[in-house]
Amino acid sequence: DAGVIQSPRHEVTEMGQEVTLRCKPISGHDYLFWYRQTMMRGLELLIYFNNNVPIDDSGMPEDRFSAKMPNASFSTLKIQPSEPRDSAVYFCASSHSTGLGSYNEQFFGPGTRLTVL
Amino acid sequence: KQEVTQIPAALSVPEGENLVLNCSFTDSAIYNLQWFRQDPGKGLTSLLLIQSSQREQTSGRLNASLDKSSGRSTLYIAASQPGDSATYLCAVRGGNYGQNFVFGPGTRLSVLP
Numbered sequence: 001d002a003g004v005i006q007s008p009r010h011e012v013t014e015m016g017q018e019v020t021l022r023c024k025p026i027s028g029h030d031y032l033f034w035y036r037q038t039m040m041r042g043l044e045l046l047i048y049f050n051n052n053v054p055i056d057d058s059g060m061p062e063d064r065f066s067a068k069m070p071n072a073s074f075s076t077l078k079i080q081p082s083e084p085r086d087s088a089v090y091f092c093a094s095s096h097s098t099g100l101g102s103y104n105e106q107f108f109g110p111g112t113r114l115t116v117l
Numbered sequence: 118k119q120e121v122t123q124i125p126a127a128l129s130v131p132e133g134e135n136l137v138l139n140c141s142f143t144d145s146a147i148y149n150l151q152w153f154r155q156d157p158g159k160g161l162t163s164l165l166l167i168q169s170s171q172r173e174q175t176s177g178r179l180n181a182s183l184d185k186s187s188g189r190s191t192l193y194i195a196a197s198q199p200g201d202s203a204t205y206l207c208a209v210r211g212g213n214y215g216q217n218f219v220f221g222p223g224t225r226l227s228v229l230p
Contacts, residue, residue: 033218042220042221042222042223043161043206043208043220044220045218045219048218056217091160091161093161104166105151105163105166106151106163106208107163108153108160108161108162108163109160110159110160111159111160
């Protein structure tokens with residue numbers, strides 16, 4: 001398996017522009033997570049999906065952020081409009097559950113480094 | 118609210134030394150704890166996952182232990198090598214139905230040749 005795939009790897013945009021980050025989870029994984037990493041705040045969970053359904057989006061910072069998972073092999077994180085403080089590395093991760101409250105390890109993608117000027 | 122801390126924040130050791138990294142969490146009601154390494158400018162690589170019912174996990178030169186009642190986990194690295202230089206993060210999964218994921222700030226390890 002190719003692992004978790006993210007695109008683009010780097011994105012530079014101007015304030016006010018729409019940004020769309022993409023993720024393809026590992027095949028067969030039923031959980032998908034979006035994280036943001038900054039020097040100041042470390043790694044923060046933004047939202048996660050189970051079987052394509054958003055379960056907890058309490059980490060999404062503002063209404064400017066939205067995430068979708070139209071099918072089991074694709075998810076997007078959109079920022080509209082973008083602001084300089086959104087500059088960070090955004091990671092996607094996936095895992096699968098074995099039921100009965102047992103959760104397996106998360107596998108991370110390489111991340112998208114976003115710079116908003 | 119779950120809080121995860123890691124001590125030390127940075128560590129520098131000579132090659133060949135055994136070392137221990139620490140992770141503490143405030144809420145012992147967790148499903149599992151996972152250790153990752155992150156190389157500069159890269160994503161996170163999973164090292165070990167310990168389920169809440171387990172006490173330790175081993176993989177090669179790595180051994181992770183979990184003491185849920187005291188809210189602690191340690192990552193033991195035996196015979197350290199320069200290639201082990203990276204930032205090591207621990208993460209706990211908790212919440213009523215496993216919905217909470219909290220990462221520690223990481224320990225930056227440098228192994229000197």
